[in-house]
Amino acid sequence: MQIKVLKDIMAANSATAEANQARLDANSILGINIMASPGSGKTTFILGTIDSLGQDTCIGVIEGDLASSVDAEKVAQKNAPVVQINTGGGCHLDANQISAGLDNLPLDSLDVVLIENVGNLVCPSEFKLGEHKRVVILSVPEGDDKPYKYPGMFATADIIVISKIDIMPYFDFDLQKFKNAVAGLNPGVRIFPLSVRTGEGFSDWTDWLKSQIPQRGM
């Protein structure tokens, strides 16, 4: 006997992601899913964001990592609430892991939750976590052709950050070529070229981030 099923295999994850987002909304928290290759400077970017937003904005962090807790320790030194999730080799974070992460953050006092996804430009794009916005970071040394190699990731981003632009003169990075590729995949996506090290362009990102935080009690 054949039984028609017609069920999306990712549906269970999507349902949990929706529940996560409802929880963030109930606490007027902005959830940001940050995705990038390994070594593109995600943690440095998060630390810079915490420093830049300072006291007025309370940021919690969910650190996804294959195995270590090094990044979480760096975040904890900034006195930001942080939860470490080790995927044990898994190539992405999923909504269940974020649900557990939210259990361990002081949601009453947070304005933003930054989720540092596992370093990988393929799998994380397939799993919704409950985020409001998806940020993809591409560092200059990775090259301007990355959108051609990983179209899925760039097509689903809300924001694309080009990091380490202070070293752009030493690399053959064609910003216009990059923008053209991204515009084809994802018309209207915002691009923030910046350097955490020199601070160039960084306030464009943090101004945007602040503008997205929901007002409490609304």
Added chain:
Amino acid sequence: MHEMAVTQSLLDIVLKEAQQAGAKKVDAVNLVVGELAGLVDDSIQFYFDFMTKDTIVEGAKLNFRRVPALMKCRACAEEFSPAPDEWVCPKCSQWQAEVIAGKEFYIDSIEVDDADKGT
């Protein structure tokens, strides 16, 4: 690369459907997988064989129906099948395509042994 996680979800759905139908044995699972879903058949099969041990799904055949990628050019509306990772329109050479097929990943149906049903 995330076949382990998705195979677990797949198995959860199959077990639930089979249980609801009162089946004692699942003979086959018919999957629909888009070319752009980023999933490798052999890898799903590998985890499936491992995870189904000692369940009513053990030994079931996994059938894959592949859906080729289909893009639509935003510039000229041409529909085309892209080469891997090359979303260039063959008609106007623009890199401005959206995906219209190829991201599918769902269970179409399962086949169960219903010989004992109702007894």
